[in-house]
Amino acid sequence: xxxxxxxxxxxxxxxxxxxxxxxxxxxxxxxxxxxxxxxxxxxxxxxxxxxxxxxxxxxxxxxxxxxxxxxxxxxxxxxxxxxxxxxxxxxxxxxxxxxxx
Numbered sequence: 663x664x665x666x667x668x669x670x671x672x673x674x675x676x677x678x679x680x681x682x683x684x685x686x687x688x689x690x691x692x693x694x695x696x697x698x699x700x701x702x703x704x705x706x707x708x709x710x711x712x713x714x715x716x717x718x719x720x721x722x723x724x725x726x727x728x729x730x731x732x733x734x735x736x737x738x739x740x741x742x743x744x745x746x747x748x749x750x751x752x753x754x755x756x757x758x759x760x761x762x763x
Contacts, residue, residue: 672710676703683722693725 680691687694696703698720703712714720 672714673708675706675708676712677705679709679720680705687722687724689722689724695723695725697721697723 676696677691680694680696683689683694684691698712698714698718703714703720
């Protein structure tokens, strides 16, 4: 996705830019990492002090689970039973327990 930002003051901070990007990307500012020329941009710095000029290309990395509105993204974890029953022929046997020595 390409987002064009017009008429931004070079005295705006990186934090201001992240807030502006939130509406376009649906990613909260705290979940955004902005990268310019191989370095992560610091929220308190201005666009000017970060060396960002017109037509600059900035990469946005979004942290998983920090999207707006949908809550955290949770992966389904497999359920592992506490014990297993083993079928031997037509009877059910519980596994033997090991006793530490």
